[in-house]
Amino acid sequence: MNFEFSDEQNLLREQAQSFLADKCxxxxxxxxxxxxxxxxxxxxRGMVDLGWTATAIPEEFGGxxxxxxxxxxxxxxxxxxxxxxxxxxxxxxATEAILAFGTAKQKARYLPKLAAGEWVGTFAIAEGAGxxxxxxxxxxxxxxxxGTKVPVPDGDVxxxxxxxxxxxxxxxxxxxxxxxxxxxxxxxxPTLDPTxxxxxxxxxxxxxxxxxxxxxxxxxxxxxxxxxAVLFSFEQVGGAQAALNMAKQYxxxxxxxxxxxxxxxxxxxxxxxxxxxxxxxxxxxxxxxWALSTDASELPxxxxxxxxxxxxxxxxxxxxxxxxxxxxxxxWEFDCHLYYRRAKLLSVNLGALPRWKxxxxxxxxxxx
Amino acid sequence: MDxxxxxxxxxxxxxxxxxxxxHAQLKNDSEPRAESETEYLARAKAWQKLKYENGWACLNxxxxxxxxxxxxxxxxxxxxxxxRYDVPTAPxxxxxGMCGPTMIAYASEQHKREMLPRMASGENIWCQLFSxxxxxxxxxxxxxxxxxVGDEWxxxxxxxxxxxxxxxxxxxxxxxxxxxxxxxxGLTFFFLNMRSPGVTVKPIKQISGDSNFNEVYxxxxxxxxxxxxxxxxxxxQVSLTTLMNERLAVGNAGGAxxxxxxxxxxxxxxxxxxxxxxxxxxEKLADWYCQSSGLRFTNYRVISALSRGATPGPExxxxxxxxxxxxxxxxxxxxxxxxxxxILMDPKRVPADLAxxxxxxxxxxxxxxxxxxxxxxxxxxxxVLGLPPDIRVDKNVxxxxxxxxx
Numbered sequence: 001m002n003f004e005f006s007d008e009q010n011l012l013r014e015q016a017q018s019f020l021a022d023k024c025x026x027x028x029x030x031x032x033x034x035x036x037x038x039x040x041x042x043x044x045r046g047m048v049d050l051g052w053t054a055t056a057i058p059e060e061f062g063g064x065x066x067x068x069x070x071x072x073x074x075x076x077x078x079x080x081x082x083x084x085x086x087x088x089x090x091x092x093x094a095t096e097a098i099l100a101f102g103t104a105k106q107k108a109r110y111l112p113k114l115a116a117g118e119w120v121g122t123f124a125i126a127e128g129a130g131x132x133x134x135x136x137x138x139x140x141x142x143x144x145x146x147g148t149k150v151p152v153p154d155g156d157v158x159x160x161x162x163x164x165x166x167x168x169x170x171x172x173x174x175x176x177x178x179x180x181x182x183x184x185x186x187x188x189x190p191t192l193d194p195t196x197x198x199x200x201x202x203x204x205x206x207x208x209x210x211x212x213x214x215x216x217x218x219x220x221x222x223x224x225x226x227x228x229a230v231l232f233s234f235e236q237v238g239g240a241q242a243a244l245n246m247a248k249q250y251x252x253x254x255x256x257x258x259x260x261x262x263x264x265x266x267x268x269x270x271x272x273x274x275x276x277x278x279x280x281x282x283x284x285x286x287x288x289x290w291a292l293s294t295d296a297s298e299l300p301x302x303x304x305x306x307x308x309x310x311x312x313x314x315x316x317x318x319x320x321x322x323x324x325x326x327x328x329x330x331x332w333e334f335d336c337h338l339y340y341r342r343a344k345l346l347s348v349n350l351g352a353l354p355r356w357k358x359x360x361x362x363x364x365x366x367x368x
Numbered sequence: 369m370d371x372x373x374x375x376x377x378x379x380x381x382x383x384x385x386x387x388x389x390x391h392a393q394l395k396n397d398s399e400p401r402a403e404s405e406t407e408y409l410a411r412a413k414a415w416q417k418l419k420y421e422n423g424w425a426c427l428n429x430x431x432x433x434x435x436x437x438x439x440x441x442x443x444x445x446x447x448x449x450x451x452r453y454d455v456p457t458a459p460x461x462x463x464x465g466m467c468g469p470t471m472i473a474y475a476s477e478q479h480k481r482e483m484l485p486r487m488a489s490g491e492n493i494w495c496q497l498f499s500x501x502x503x504x505x506x507x508x509x510x511x512x513x514x515x516x517v518g519d520e521w522x523x524x525x526x527x528x529x530x531x532x533x534x535x536x537x538x539x540x541x542x543x544x545x546x547x548x549x550x551x552x553x554g555l556t557f558f559f560l561n562m563r564s565p566g567v568t569v570k571p572i573k574q575i576s577g578d579s580n581f582n583e584v585y586x587x588x589x590x591x592x593x594x595x596x597x598x599x600x601x602x603x604x605q606v607s608l609t610t611l612m613n614e615r616l617a618v619g620n621a622g623g624a625x626x627x628x629x630x631x632x633x634x635x636x637x638x639x640x641x642x643x644x645x646x647x648x649x650x651e652k653l654a655d656w657y658c659q660s661s662g663l664r665f666t667n668y669r670v671i672s673a674l675s676r677g678a679t680p681g682p683e684x685x686x687x688x689x690x691x692x693x694x695x696x697x698x699x700x701x702x703x704x705x706x707x708x709x710x711i712l713m714d715p716k717r718v719p720a721d722l723a724x725x726x727x728x729x730x731x732x733x734x735x736x737x738x739x740x741x742x743x744x745x746x747x748x749x750x751x752v753l754g755l756p757p758d759i760r761v762d763k764n765v766x767x768x769x770x771x772x773x774x
Contacts, residue, residue, distance in 0.1 A: 001373060006369075263757065265746065284658060290370075357651040358650050360654045
């Protein structure tokens, strides 16, 4: 039994931690929150230079061919530091979609650019409030895309998007669309978490290049989201651990009634519950990492399990971190809200909790 | 990252399986038994003896005391394998899991060679005499009195929640030998023969109607000083050795779990359709699956650390807190799915052989035994997260001056 990351993977974690401690302290996250830049461009360049965008891409397509366990390690550290970059859109979504469904020609065209950070990709599915599966309106007619996608993560800075569009009532497909090409209009939209920019993109007969099989867009999305869910879960657990740590540090230093508030059981039990939620989620993420890295048939179950428990852990830890801080936790000045915002963004970005719980039971039923 | 044994682990597992296949039946293949406690104990003793004679008892104990000097990992592999078989091990859990390690740490060489092999072979069953009416979570508040007279100690007082005291041959006992010093400093630890004159065992009837625990009364019970474990006044340190092993021994609450709840949700109807089609039902099931899965893989991480020879981290401390609550919630949920019939305590009239009703009536005890939910959260907060202990009003106060309720 070896259910741990290897020494090499832990070394990668240490390197990532020291790089992010230096280049992505919370002051850097706040600069994006309070400023008018869509992300931290310098941090992003640093990550690209370290080869992070090339982690899981095979060497023949310009990657470094490390693998998914390494990518999970990076995801956890990026989540811990709340890194304000388009990494998740470009790596967990666009790169994964092209790796999974692209033709040899598409892989050769897109993957080297994604690996080198020359292009940023994203995935465009949402169309406002409500479950996309019930309300998809964006249409594809002979490769011409018409409709509006919102919110699209990093849609304001991405070079291309993989767009889910329908041919008819039942069938939808994935299309690669050049966001700098004709028939595309985009604008930044306000969201709950301004440290991660999102756009509204209007496609008016924009040219779409089919990705994967025609009419298989929903099945492909499900497959893509199972893979992305594991990676996002590591981000969520990293963030949850950081929020717990912040609450702990504050409780140790804050005195009330003549003693550190960390000595009150009401606070201790709160922090213990955060630890319990985070530990369950972390262990489920390990299972997800194993399934993702070995392409196991259990991936749908492992991904949903990691997704559900990591979403709950980050929600629990980020909201109770504010509570532990008392009134100061409710101020803009304190950093508690950065975790609270990110936790909510990551809890809905691949579809919300009730949907993933349902998916989990469906996946378990499928094995019986 | 993989789920496979190392070659050595794999050989050891095969060896364990060979023994188990030759002498026991897999749980799935076995029929339910109707047997008295006496019959169950006789079967348990026979199984323990067989294991002892073949080198499968108390694996991690030293050979000279009845073990085989196995590694922590080999012990885990044995436990994993043995748990798949229908074999009776419960009466020995406390003796082998807690009393034995305490004896190994503190008993004289002569006592270890005399007592431990008889414990390992199942000839003697041991119990742990710790909790008292006035000392549960606050164990060090215990009052059972020990007075030294020559080479003996005279014990007077009462213990409670003592599992298996009614069939135990020996017990480990913590007492107050000096009430004039601070409470943790005036304790002294012994082992004693449960058949000593003056020991009375009275079963406690639990809310479930079962009786697994006892009250144990001591009236002028005499214990030779040679049966003292640790120095006079060092009883708290010795108790911590026992409790550390309790945390390793007390694990998953068991009972009806996710799979049982899923099967029930498929079997019963809600609003005219199978309950499993109901979104609220599905979400609850998903939560329990994630908890079970999280505990399982947390355990795997601990085992991985052991497998490469490291000391496991504190991750496993969450097991009982999570699984006891889950056991209670699943019990209540299962009975709700049975609707008005949920209260029936007749296995012929409700599904799942009363497993959900048993969860419901057993879980309150599991949330308390071996460290309450609250004490375990304190342990996580203090030992894992490093938060300060609560401020103690009874610290450095002589025990006999500490205020007590009526």
